[in-house]
Amino acid sequence: MRETRLWSWHLLVIPIIIVLLGAHFAVMHYAPVFYGVSVEEARNFETMIERGKSVAQLVLYVLLLAAALYHGLYGLRGIIRELPMSPALGKIVDTSIIGLGLFIFAFGTYVTWWTFSFKIGG
Amino acid sequence: MSDKTTTPREITFRVRRFDPNVDAAPHWSEYRLNVYDGMTVLEALHEIKAQQEPTLSWRSSCRMGVCGSCGMFINELPMLACQTQVLHLGTDVVSIAPLPNYDNVKDLVPDLAPLIEKHAAVKPYIIYLDQIEIDEPTGEFLQTPDQREEFSQFTHCIKCGLCLAACPTVATDPLFLGPQALAQAYRYTADNRDCGLKDRIEAIDIFHGPYQCHLAGACSQACPKGVDPAFGIQLLKRALVLDSIGFGKKKSSVAKVSPLADVVKQIEEFAPPPRTVGK
Numbered sequence: 001m002r003e004t005r006l007w008s009w010h011l012l013v014i015p016i017i018i019v020l021l022g023a024h025f026a027v028m029h030y031a032p033v034f035y036g037v038s039v040e041e042a043r044n045f046e047t048m049i050e051r052g053k054s055v056a057q058l059v060l061y062v063l064l065l066a067a068a069l070y071h072g073l074y075g076l077r078g079i080i081r082e083l084p085m086s087p088a089l090g091k092i093v094d095t096s097i098i099g100l101g102l103f104i105f106a107f108g109t110y111v112t113w114w115t116f117s118f119k120i121g122g
Numbered sequence: 123m124s125d126k127t128t129t130p131r132e133i134t135f136r137v138r139r140f141d142p143n144v145d146a147a148p149h150w151s152e153y154r155l156n157v158y159d160g161m162t163v164l165e166a167l168h169e170i171k172a173q174q175e176p177t178l179s180w181r182s183s184c185r186m187g188v189c190g191s192c193g194m195f196i197n198e199l200p201m202l203a204c205q206t207q208v209l210h211l212g213t214d215v216v217s218i219a220p221l222p223n224y225d226n227v228k229d230l231v232p233d234l235a236p237l238i239e240k241h242a243a244v245k246p247y248i249i250y251l252d253q254i255e256i257d258e259p260t261g262e263f264l265q266t267p268d269q270r271e272e273f274s275q276f277t278h279c280i281k282c283g284l285c286l287a288a289c290p291t292v293a294t295d296p297l298f299l300g301p302q303a304l305a306q307a308y309r310y311t312a313d314n315r316d317c318g319l320k321d322r323i324e325a326i327d328i329f330h331g332p333y334q335c336h337l338a339g340a341c342s343q344a345c346p347k348g349v350d351p352a353f354g355i356q357l358l359k360r361a362l363v364l365d366s367i368g369f370g371k372k373k374s375s376v377a378k379v380s381p382l383a384d385v386v387k388q389i390e391e392f393a394p395p396p397r398t399v400g401k
Binding site for chain 2: 002003004005007008078081082083084090
């Protein structure tokens with residue numbers, strides 16, 4: 001793929017991250033306002049599971065995971081690929097980072113889905 | 123030319139020497155020289171070679187900042203030796219080394235092959251839609267002053283390679299195309315006679331292309347011709363992004379061939395006003 005598209009996405013996800021991370025902070029730090037529980041209670045397992053059952057939560061965290069992973073791993077690739085290396089090694093780095101990104105995304109999505117579908121008490 | 127009417131000042135020149143046939147590693151040699159007001163580093167090197175060290179090697183030609191041959195690392199900054207006056211440096215000891223970020227051929231001679239190879243890789247020439255018209259022109263391409271202004275400063279590049287020597291990204295990533303080649307890629311892409319961005323994309327839209335620029339701006343500071351290659355890289359990014367989303371240069375905006383008769387007619391239309399004095 002053209003580097004321009006990869007770089008453009010790297011920049012385009014920044015506002016997405018800002019909005020979604022803002023929503024995440026709002027959920028965590030304004031729990032008394034949104035959920036009627038204290039900030040400490042918002043971190044409890046039961047509260048988290050209850051919160052995770054919302055479709056909006058599911059979408060928010062999967063999108064945030066995708067955007068933050070892409071932004072972070074593109075930056076990491078830039079740092080690593082700047083080291084002196086052969087084109088072949090560069091391709092290995094690219095492939096490894098794509099693999100790492102897909103693995104973390106799959107794992108994060110699984111955890112989010114698990115929380116969404118968790119049945120309290122059995 | 124040196125002004126020998128003023129009192130000379132003794133300056134010590136620390137020159138980095140290296141002869142691959144003799145030396146295992148570069149070393150520094152010192153030469154003392156009486157320097158007159160106006161004497162350039164290049165003139166000083168000629169004096170040292172004539173009077174003290176005949177084996178000293180460097181590359182130079184025009185002596186007037188046009189050919190770009192005499193780029194050196196003078197007092198830790200990339201400069202043209204012919205444009206740098208010794209007394210303007212303001213130091214009693216002047217260090218002269220070959221340009222960094224290049225292999226060293228001998229003494230002050232850098233191997234500029236990477237500069238030339240990167241320059242050639244971006245296809246630094248006008249690529250027109252109709253190759254037959256390029257091979258056998260039937261007229262001329264018209265270009266307005268505004269169209270010319272879009273890339274004008276980048277035509278001043280003399281390929282001296284100082285920008286690559288100054289670039290911190292080239293220092294860590296030798297495959298980075300560098301400010302010279304990328305600014306030239308923009309220079310031709312922005313030309314209204316050119317429609318060759320598609321042909322250049324393979325060479326420039328890569329990891330080691332414009333997005334590796336760290337925006338240090340050292341290239342623009344080093345350029346002896348006042349070109350701003352760092353700005354050229356940003357303009358190239360814009361052109362690439364617009365092209366990638368389908369808003370690149372349209373074929374309709376590429377210059378059309380104007381038969382010579384029409385060109386003459388247009389030149390007459392832009393003729394200067396009639397003389398009002400000295401008739």
